[in-house]
Amino acid sequence: MLGLKEIYQAKKNLEDIVLETPLLKNESLSREKRGRLYFKCENLQKTGSFKIRGAYNCAVQLTQEDLKKGLVTGSSGNHGIAVSYAASLLQTKAVIVVPQDASAAKVKACQKYGAEVVFHGLTTTERLAKAEEFALQGMTLIHPYDHPHVVAGQGTIGLEIFRSLPQVDYVFVPVGGGGLLSGVATALKELGSSAKIVGVEPVLSSRLRLALAKGEPWELERWQPSIADGIRSKKIGQIAYHQAKKYVDQVISVEEEEIREATRALIEATKLWAEPSAAITLAAYWKYDQEIADKNCVCLLSGGNIEIGTMAEIIGG
Numbered sequence: 584m585l586g587l588k589e590i591y592q593a594k595k596n597l598e599d600i601v602l603e604t605p606l607l608k609n610e611s612l613s614r615e616k617r618g619r620l621y622f623k624c625e626n627l628q629k630t631g632s633f634k635i636r637g638a639y640n641c642a643v644q645l646t647q648e649d650l651k652k653g654l655v656t657g658s659s660g661n662h663g664i665a666v667s668y669a670a671s672l673l674q675t676k677a678v679i680v681v682p683q684d685a686s687a688a689k690v691k692a693c694q695k696y697g698a699e700v701v702f703h704g705l706t707t708t709e710r711l712a713k714a715e716e717f718a719l720q721g722m723t724l725i726h727p728y729d730h731p732h733v734v735a736g737q738g739t740i741g742l743e744i745f746r747s748l749p750q751v752d753y754v755f756v757p758v759g760g761g762g763l764l765s766g767v768a769t770a771l772k773e774l775g776s777s778a779k780i781v782g783v784e785p786v787l788s789s790r791l792r793l794a795l796a797k798g799e800p801w802e803l804e805r806w807q808p809s810i811a812d813g814i815r816s817k818k819i820g821q822i823a824y825h826q827a828k829k830y831v832d833q834v835i836s837v838e839e840e841e842i843r844e845a846t847r848a849l850i851e852a853t854k855l856w857a858e859p860s861a862a863i864t865l866a867a868y869w870k871y872d873q874e875i876a877d878k879n880c881v882c883l884l885s886g887g888n889i890e891i892g893t894m895a896e897i898i899g900g
């Protein structure tokens with residue numbers, strides 16, 4: 584069950600744990616006649632991404648017994664960092680299963696909070712299967728996206744956007760497993776916002792588009808790792824699928840070079856350090872033209888965890 588009630592409960596659970604991140608108006612990147620552009624800066628969130636909202640909201644609702652068993656998850660990084668931080672706040676242990684090519688910055692961040700890091704596979708499906716093995720041995724799995732408490736936590740971003748900008752017209756949200764998109768869409772639509780919610784994914788892995796075409800979450804057959812390493816899952820979650828069908832207005836797919844260009848532009852023009860999985864929303868926004876003239880558009884910058892070397896390579900073109 585997921586609705587405003589659960590999202591307000593999450594907001595309460597997250598008080599004093601997460602930051603209310605700024606919604607920054609930007610003029611330099613809106614390009615002519617492209618409406619008013621805002622960035623919701625979850626790249627400035629504790630742990631460097633929005634993921635702490637869902638991870639903590641889920642962990643804090645566990646029984647003492649389940650919490651004591653320790654937390655486990657499979658994550659390309661950001662959710663892993665968030666679970667590691669949540670575990671440290673709630674004084675329990677954490678095991679994080681990361682891809683074999685995990686970003687060193689993300690691995691180091693998990694370890695900083697005392698988590699054990701296990702390298703396994705490349706896709707979310709492989710990592711989650713490994714995490715489930717730990718769960719079978721007694722640890723408590725915190726799913727990266729397909730759990731109502733996780734989605735409700737991510738939905739608190741929608742509450743903040745609506746409070747700061749009630750007249751919001753477009754919200755661009757990156758899609759991995761779809762927890763972020765479904766939470767934000769549910770919050771905004773159930774608050775009565777008429778904003779169009781746009782899910783954004785790489786062309787290399789357009790799993791939401793595929794699910795909507797197939798009529799259910801569907802695993803991508805052809806899959807290549809995107810530079811947007813936070814949004815690599817092969818399939819969206821059940822909750823995401825149902826909420827997206829109900830509340831998401833459009834889905835946009837973005838090419839790798841467009842993601843790189845947006846990542847570069849964010850640093851150059853705004854000094855905002857956003858990882859490609861976040862900058863992808865700016866690339867999607869650039870695809871719109873007259874339909875967003877005079878509209879209030881929010882690009883959700885979902886995280887900023889990227890290695891300096893990788894960023895240097897992107898900036899270098």
Ligand SMILES: Cc1ncc(COP(=O)(O)O)c(C=O)c1O
Pocket residue numbers: 632659661662727728757758759760761762763764813814858860861885886887
């Ligand atoms: C920076 C960033 N943005 C967006 C997402 C997508 O979130 P979700 O899996 O809830 O769709 C992720 C997922 O890890 C992420 O790390």
